[in-house]
Amino acid sequence: MNLTVSDLSVARGGVPVLDGVAFDLPPGRALVLRGPNGAGKTTLLRTIAGLQPAEAGRIEGAEDRIAYAGHADGLKAMLSVTENLAFWASVFGTSDIDAAVAAFDLEELRDRLAGTLSAGQKRRLGLARLMVSGRPVWVLDEPTVSLDAASVALFASAVRAHLGQGGSAVLATHIDLGLAEAEVLDVAAFRATPRAAAADEAFL
Incomplete structure (x- = not known):
């Protein structure tokens, strides 16, 4: 079963962070999230993992299928x-x-x-x-923090084995894990537009 995200909007502390995120992740594949600090990678991963509600959009193929590893x-x-x-x-x-x-x-x-x-x-x-x-679906937020080079290699091997067994993974990392089965999604492309109108309403 694919993990499918459609037109997803997420917020952090009530402030919109990402808008219109979409991807379709089949078994045996990995999706690497990239983007600057504060771009919304953690918020997106927590939403996919069901730890916080989405503002809008759909997540399909996640129910009781996700293992999450955060900070x-x-x-x-x-x-x-x-x-x-x-x-x-x-x-x-x-x-x-x-x-x-x-x-x-x-x-x-x-x-x-x-x-x-x-x-x-x-x-x-x-x-x-x-x-x-x-x-079958691993959702990982900066999983290589605190790991030395040898341990990063162990982790990369574990992910490759997981993918080889038909699992999938969504992870935020700045390290190249050498995953041939991985695609890259730059979350900066989905940066939400600030709600200027909503801020103005406080003065009405």
């Missing part, structure tokens, strides 16, 4: 690496965490408490949650 890693500090992944697997109704542990090189950290991990290790664990979700 927070979503970890429980007093649980071990294994326990964190097992917790998220239970939330999503899955059970196998071994593939995620291997993909993000977490084997030697399995018994470590998440709260004792370095920033990069926490990020790897947070991204490993995607693999235990069983969800």
Whole structure:
């Protein structure tokens, strides 16, 4: 099933950010969002993930199919690496965490408490949650933050494997992950027009 966005308008704090966003993402493909800081990439991703309502437009093919990874890693500090992944697997109704542990090189950290991990290790664990979700659509906001070059390569491999299995991904990143299956969408092309008229109404 494709993830289809049609004439989508999104706002941040009640202020229009993007207007008329449209794309059609089939299984096995990735869409990389580009644009300057503050352009609306995070707002768009949160809207697609269902974390905030759209101002207008339609999102189809998202219901119960999306796994979202934002700026927070979503970890429980007093649980071990294994326990964190097992917790998220239970939330999503899955059970196998071994593939995620291997993909993000977490084997030697399995018994470590998440709260004792370095920033990069926490990020790897947070991204490993995607693999235990069983969800076909990954929505990712700057997923490579805090990752060194080797860990970025692990993440890129995980995304390629996900796409190869018929999954899809929408991600905002400034790093070239070498994804041959990726298209680029510049969100600056959809910048919303300020509501000058609405501001004037305050004085009427």
